[in-house]
Amino acid sequence: MVKAKAVPKKCYSDTEQLSLPDVTWAEDLAKLSWALAHPARVRIVRLLLSRTSCMCGEIVEEMPLAQSTVSQHLKILKVAGLVQGEIDGPRVCYCINKAAMAKLKLLIADL
Amino acid sequence: MVKAKAVPKKCYSDTEQLSLPDVTWAEDLAKLSWALAHPARVRIVRLLLSRTSCMCGEIVEEMPLAQSTVSQHLKILKVAGLVQGEIDGPRVCYCINKAAMAKLKLLIADL
DNA sequence: TAGGTATATCGTAAATCGACGATAGACAAT
DNA sequence: ATTGTCTATCGTCGATTTACGATATACCTA
Numbered sequence: 001m002v003k004a005k006a007v008p009k010k011c012y013s014d015t016e017q018l019s020l021p022d023v024t025w026a027e028d029l030a031k032l033s034w035a036l037a038h039p040a041r042v043r044i045v046r047l048l049l050s051r052t053s054c055m056c057g058e059i060v061e062e063m064p065l066a067q068s069t070v071s072q073h074l075k076i077l078k079v080a081g082l083v084q085g086e087i088d089g090p091r092v093c094y095c096i097n098k099a100a101m102a103k104l105k106l107l108i109a110d111l
Numbered sequence: 112m113v114k115a116k117a118v119p120k121k122c123y124s125d126t127e128q129l130s131l132p133d134v135t136w137a138e139d140l141a142k143l144s145w146a147l148a149h150p151a152r153v154r155i156v157r158l159l160l161s162r163t164s165c166m167c168g169e170i171v172e173e174m175p176l177a178q179s180t181v182s183q184h185l186k187i188l189k190v191a192g193l194v195q196g197e198i199d200g201p202r203v204c205y206c207i208n209k210a211a212m213a214k215l216k217l218l219i220a221d222l
Numbered sequence: 223t224a225g226g227t228a229t230a231t232c233g234t235a236a237a238t239c240g241a242c243g244a245t246a247g248a249c250a251a252t
Numbered sequence: 253a254t255t256g257t258c259t260a261t262c263g264t265c266g267a268t269t270t271a272c273g274a275t276a277t278a279c280c281t282a
Contacts, residue, residue, distance in 0.1 A: 026157065101222065182259065
């Protein structure tokens, strides 16, 4: 069973002199990085970036993984906010969330 | 017991029209992303970036985690190539691997 | 309404992650 | 040589990830 990722244990103490922006900053970047922490998901993102949109079925065809496995990777990307899925009749049309991509690029560039 | 991360199952088939650079590209980015896929590791990287170098003990003081846990996170960052550790007497002096950081920024920017 | 297609979810198994305390190893100082 | 300090590794536990087949769900089309 695939469950939603639990919130990791705080990596800072309450008494610590750590600005709130810095904490959320680290958590945001960790969440986005986590979405890309598997080659299959990187490939999915690349595929979606190379098109304006993409049917789920097309993604499955590009990967040597079971349909259910691809669906799980897509769910992870959706939870992280990196992709969006839109129902289009009997299919689902996926596309990149450009705002999230921009945020990721900004966070990495600002490292 | 902490073991080295195993190579994930290929996310491409042999017959696929996929250029080798693209495959290694995805794996490289996944590996670097995976290193940053935890808030504690993001914070460690940020800490190292704010200084030219940092003793392991200083890092432990900044985090409300056990010394062994911090050491594990550092190992993950080392395996991914993002940080380097240099023995300095009884301590270990950690620093960012600037080449790896540059590679990460390039890979993300090129997404 | 029945059938076919496309996608998500369920259930499961093996592997990995993340945390900790305990311990081992390396080094400096006494 | 002995002691103390610093760091890495070991061993363990529970939670998560990744994979798959099977099944449920949603939606067109006939």
